[in-house]
Amino acid sequence: MRTLKxxxxxxxxxxxxxxxxxSLEEPGTPQDPFDSEEPGRDINRGTLLGEYxxxxxxxxxxxxAETDWLTQNDLLGECSTDQFNDLFxxxxxxxxxxxxxxxxxxxxxxxLLATVNP
Numbered sequence: 001m002r003t004l005k006x007x008x009x010x011x012x013x014x015x016x017x018x019x020x021x022x023s024l025e026e027p028g029t030p031q032d033p034f035d036s037e038e039p040g041r042d043i044n045r046g047t048l049l050g051e052y053x054x055x056x057x058x059x060x061x062x063x064x065a066e067t068d069w070l071t072q073n074d075l076l077g078e079c080s081t082d083q084f085n086d087l088f089x090x091x092x093x094x095x096x097x098x099x100x101x102x103x104x105x106x107x108x109x110x111x112l113l114a115t116v117n118p
Contacts, residue, residue, distance in 0.1 A: 004100055013048050019095025020056065022102075024063050030087075030094035060088055 001012040008015075023030055049056050064070065064079060064087070079087070 001096065004103070007104060013043070013050070015099060016043070016048055016092055016096060017052070017056070019097075019099035020092050021059070021095070022098045023091040023095035024059060026094065026098065029067070029069060030090040060084070060091065063091075 001015060004010070004015055005012055045053065064084075069087075070079060
């Protein structure tokens with residue numbers, strides 16, 4: 001995050017939000033790419049999402065419903081709070097990996113936006 005912030009001037013919380021949205025567009029359930037690594041930097045969810053927390057939670061709830069994630073994981077009803085939080089983190093991490101691979105600098109943001117589905 002630090003490197004991408006230096007290259008683009010975009011704050012880490014905004015980068016994370018963008019990555020989260022990218023991850024939701026990707027097919028399949030994200031596997032946390034950092035799962036086998038030591039825990040990294042923790043970011044307070046309030047700082048990360050700010051006043052838009054409810055919107056990002058709603059996006060993830062919609063993703064869970066539309067992808068049949070519950071059925072694929074043999075769950076009925078809703079996922080538990082722990083499962084939901086794990087999915088949130090996995091999407092954030094996968095999203096950052098996607099973002100850092102697709103956007104190396106600020107002009108790369110324009111290229112990234114041009115490829116996002118309307």
